[in-house]
Amino acid sequence: SIAPGGRTSQQTFAGHAWILLDDAETPVLGFRATAGSGPVVVDDASLETFRGIVARNDERRAAARSGDADARPTPFIRDRALWIRRPDGGERRLAPDPGPDRRWTGRWSVSPDGRFLLAVEVEPGERHPxxxxxxxxxxxxxxxxxxLSYRKPGDRIDHPRPVVFEIATGRRFDAGDEQLPDPWSIGDFSWHPDGRRIRFLHNQRGHQALRLMEIDAVSSVIRPLIDERSETFIDYAGKRFLHIMADGERAIWMSERTGWNHLDLIDLTTGERRPLTSGDWVVRAVDEVDESKGTIRIRLMGIDPDQDPYHVHHATISITDGSMTRLTRGDGTHELEFSPDGEHYIDRWSRVDRPPVHELRRSSDGGLVTTLAIADHARLLESGWQEPERFVAKARDGETDIWGVIVRPRDFDPTKTYPVIEHIYAGPHGHFVPKSFSQRWRxxxxADRGFIVVQIDGMGTNWRSKAFHDVAWKNLGDSGFPDRIAWMKAAAKNRPWMNLDRVGVYGGSAGGQSALRALLAFGDFYDVAVADCGCHDNRMDKIWWNELWMGWPIGPHYAEQSNVTNAHRLTGELMLILGGLDRNVDPTSTIQVVDALVKADKDFEFVLLPTAGHGAAETPYGHRRRMDFLERKLLGDG
Structure with missing residues (x-):
């Protein structure tokens, strides 16, 4: 919370959208984070600008749905009670203050004809400072x-309950906990065109059930329209997509029920599913649904068996029959930029070992109009720049392909041997090996300091098959290490300059957790680790990320995989780096590791940057200390 005249800082990433809420949980300001740090000023001017944007958007949506935005009443909260303001300006109380243990939120939806209102009553959870x-x-x-208010796994969370009112009479229907058990979230409200049925998503805590629910405001009947289940987890944060068609009778829905992330067209009356996409590849994202043309524009990965499965491609899908029109085919990862009229697009594609190609193509069939430019990096290579090497090897199962890159120093000499350093990040929310061309990487x-540096996407990371992803389920301590080690051993077989007798690893955040885990559980392979701002015990980290992968309720596997619990197993050389003002991962997580290592009488180095935030090792001082440590331990005598 921010008091008038106050200041606060928030760790975030470029592209993340943030909403500032008032005490009634009504949005009062929104902004999107950009690269680098910068201020967001909350003043009368910015609040008024946001109110204008919200009002215009609400008017557009309401007009599109009902044709008469001004004819609908407006809900608001006064003295903790729920009120309605009629179009003529009159006001009346619709529901009283729900009591000290509950409150109305600013989340509601009025039916297109103004007859019904869905509001949300919440039983607040605990605040974890x-x-x-x-x-x-x-x-x-x-x-x-x-x-900071920072909920952690196992905390009691807010319990939202939807309530539907008939506005004229005040009649209400409260959806019960039996129909909506253990809600993690309830949202994405939308009304059927008939004005009596409202739909919303119910994400059950534990993330093994995601449902599209419907309440009939006339009959007070609640029922599931779509009921998605998983024995492990539903990746609601990365693989959730719902588009209810304008007729209100069908929905486009994203699902991994086949073992791959795909789209289905679902009849919301019968529940019948018709696959729109299928195969041993994944839909990465939906960029556009155009009902007038009957098409969906998607990003996809893994569709070409002779390419890196992480390359992003683009296509359009017919809603009628699921037929696909490929928009990209080049052996690389693709970004599209469409012309203002949408008739053409520029396809920019590259690989880590191929500089960008720019092509002009037709939107109708993906056909090539002309090649605009093909970058040439010959002079870059002549300068001594080393092209990254893509490498693929088999996973722990001996069947699955594991992809990674090898980075050599500028003055690389194949007659010499070099210590190997792995840059690790194994978070199940994504994949992390670079795929597009870049001249500069950390x-x-x-590598230019005298190392071979590798990065690998092991099992448990995202955007392959569901089985590949499920390796992370209640198993973050695994971090894909069996696959990573097998990959490095396979690479070194015909690359004698890779010295696997001296192997280091470094990472930050979840990568910091994995870097330390390397020495605790795989110290027979890894010799040196630098762990920056690690979430070393998943019970100490942010609730949403950890419960998604490690599950809820909290089980003994949390403690079993904790770096704190296993600190006494440390072998090798360790440096811990911490930013004292880390607002992403609780700094106490690293301090508890320090305490456990001291109690176990283990030698290690600890670098505290008191006023740094998350990612302290990426500051100039943190990076210098990290490099000094890696050079001393892997190139020198320690």
């Missing part, structure tokens, strides 16, 4: 204590 100490604030000499800078 995390305390940070800014030892050197900009505006004072004394330290400042900062408290890995290249590290």
């Amino acid at each position: 995390v305390t940070l100490i800014d030892v050197a604030p900009d505006d004072r000499v004394e330290p400042r204590i900062e408290t 890995m290249r800078e590290i």
Whole structure:
């Protein structure tokens, strides 16, 4: 929370959207994070601008659905009670203050004809404070204590309950906990064109059930229209897509029920599913649904068996029969930019070992109009720049392909041997090996100090098959290490310059957790690790990320995979790096590792940057200390 005149900082990533809510949970300001740091000022001007944007968007949506936006009543909250303002300006209370243990939120939806209202009553969960100490604030000499609201796995969360009102009479229907058990979230409200049925998503805590629910406001009947289940997890954060067609009778739905991420067209009356996409590949994202043309524009991965399965391609799909029109085919990862009229697009594609190609193509059939440019990196190679090498080897099962890259130093000499350093990040929310061309990587800078640097996407990471992804289920401690080690051994078989007798690993955040785990569980292979701002015990990290992969309720597997619990198993050389003002991962997570290592009488190095945030190892000082450590331990005598 931010008090008037106050300041706060928030760790985020470029592209993340943020909404500021008032005490009634009504959005009052929205913004999208950009690369680098920057201020967001909350003042009268910015609030008024946002209100204008919201009002215009609400008017457009309402007009599109009902044809008469001004004819609908407007809900609002006054003195904790739910009120309605009629189009003529009159007001009346629709529902009282729900009591000290519940409250109305600012989330609601009025039916297109203005007859019904869906509102959300919430039973607040516990607030989990995390305390940070800014030892050197900009505006004072004394330290400042900062408290974050930071829920962790197992915490009691807000319990939302949808309530449907008939506005004229005040009649209400409360959806019960039997129909909506253990809600993690309830949202994505939309009304059927008939104005009596409202649909919404119910994501059940534990993330093994995701349902599209419907409440009939006339009959007060609630029922599931789509009921998606998984014995492991439903990746609602990365693989959720719902588009209800304009007729209200069909929906486009994303699902991994076949073992691959695909789209189905579902009849919302009968529940019949018709696959729109299928095969041993995945839909990466839906970019556009055009009902007038009967098409869906998607991004897809893994469709070409002779290419890297992580290459992003583009296509359009017919809603009528599922037929596909490929928009890209080149052996690389693709980005599209469409002309204003949508008739053409520029296809920019590249690989880590191929500079960009720019092509002009037709939207109707993906046909090539002309090649605009093909970049030539011959002079870059002549300067000594080393092209990254793509490499694929078999996983622990001896069948599945594991993909990665090998980065050599600028002055590479194949007659010499080099220690190997792995840059690790094994978070199940994505894949992380670079796929597009770039002249500059941090890995290249590290390699130029006399190392071979590798990056690998092991089992448990995202955007392959469901089985590949499920390796991470209740198993983050695995981090794909059996696959990573097998990959490096396979690479070294015909690359004698890779010295696997000296292997280091470094990573930050979830990568910091994995880097330390390498020495605790796989110290027979890894010799040196630098772990930056790691979430070393998943019970100490943010609730949404950890419960998604590790499950809920909290089981003994959380403690069994904790780096704190296993600190006494440390072998090899370890450096821990921590930013004292990390607002993404609780800094206590690293401090608890330090305490456990001290109690186990283990030698290690600890670098604290008191005023740094998340990713302290990527600051100039943190990176210098990391490189000094890696060089001492892998190139020198320790």
